[in-house]
Amino acid sequence: xxxxxxxxxxxxxxxxxxxxxxxxxxxxxxxxxxxxxxxxxxxxxxxxxxxxxxxxxxxxxxxxxxxxxxxxxxxxxxxxxxxxxxxxxxxxxxxxxxxxxxxxxxxxxxxxxxxxxxxxxxxxxxxxxxxxxxxxxxxxxxxxxxxxxxxxxxxxxxxxxxxxxxxxxxxxxxxxxxxxxxxxxxxxxxxxxxxxxx
Numbered sequence: 001x002x003x004x005x006x007x008x009x010x011x012x013x014x015x016x017x018x019x020x021x022x023x024x025x026x027x028x029x030x031x032x033x034x035x036x037x038x039x040x041x042x043x044x045x046x047x048x049x050x051x052x053x054x055x056x057x058x059x060x061x062x063x064x065x066x067x068x069x070x071x072x073x074x075x076x077x078x079x080x081x082x083x084x085x086x087x088x089x090x091x092x093x094x095x096x097x098x099x100x101x102x103x104x105x106x107x108x109x110x111x112x113x114x115x116x117x118x119x120x121x122x123x124x125x126x127x128x129x130x131x132x133x134x135x136x137x138x139x140x141x142x143x144x145x146x147x148x149x150x151x152x153x154x155x156x157x158x159x160x161x162x163x164x165x166x167x168x169x170x171x172x173x174x175x176x177x178x179x180x181x182x183x184x185x186x187x188x189x190x191x192x193x194x195x196x197x198x
Contacts, residue, residue, distance in 0.1 A: 028176075032193035037061050040134075040193075046073060052082055058134070063127075064091035067099060080105045084118075093126030110141045112149075130157035137168055137179075145172045151181040151191075162186045 025047050032040040042056035050073040058065050069086030086099040101118030115136040121129050132155050139149030151168035154161060164185035171178050176195040183189045 027198050029196045030193060032191060034189045034191040036187055036189045038189065038191065050075070052084065054084060054086070062092065065089070065095065066091075069099070069101075071103075078107045086118075088120060090125060090127055095122070095125040095127040097122040097125070097127065112139045112141070112147065113137070128157060130155065132156075137170075139168060139170060146170070147172070147177075151183060153183065164189060 025045060028042070028044040028046075030040070030042040030044075032038070037060065039059045040056065042054065044052065044054045046052050051070065052073055053070040054067070055069075056067050058067070066089045067086040068089075069084050071082050071084035073080055073082040080103075082103040084099075084101045084103060086101065088097045088099050089095065090097075097120055099118050099120045101116060104113065104115045104117075106113040113136075115133070117131075117133045117136075119129070119131050120127075133153050134155075135151050135153040137149065137151050139147035141147050147168075147170040149168050150165060152163075152165040154163045156162070162185070164183035164187070166181055166183035166185075168179065168181040176197045179191075179193045179195070181191045183191065
């Protein structure tokens with residue numbers, strides 16, 4: 001009986017994977033780095049049915065975290081909300097946990113808002129629960145390729161807040177976008193990033 005269940009499950013996974021891989025989809029790759037030794041690499045894949053898989057690494061001094069998750073994108077007009085759930089694996093302190101997050105995008109009349117906010121709940125290890133906003137970008141388009149605005153973010157753990165906010169400049173091209181920002185706060189930070197879509 002157990003063997004039959006495994007076979008049926010394997011066939012179902014193959015059938016679903018085969019169906020999804022034959023459909024038109026979109027991939028997004030994002031890389032960010034900062035003079036504070038912050039680093040971020042993300043791969044995001046969205047199927048035509050709006051199912052999303054998202055895998056990212058984020059690192060700061062003393063923390064290297066891998067997030068593997070997915071969710072579903074809900075779209076209404078210029079608003080896209082994507083609730084996500086991640087399994088989280090940290091390199092330090094035998095960190096294991098779950099992260100729930102929301103990715104939000106809104107565009108209207110040349111204004112764009114992009115935001116990722118999440119809550120981490122530990123399952124094991126030394127890393128306690130935290131909340132993160134990384135980042136909230138509000139921009140206004142000008143010309144055919146440029147966006148200017150403000151970028152904000154925060155990290156909250158053990159009741160302590162670390163916040164940053166500052167100017168943001170983006171330039172769009174046929175492959176995606178480049179972005180640079182300088183954020184002021186508990187730690188001033190120059191950040192640069194590249195997004196590729198295909």
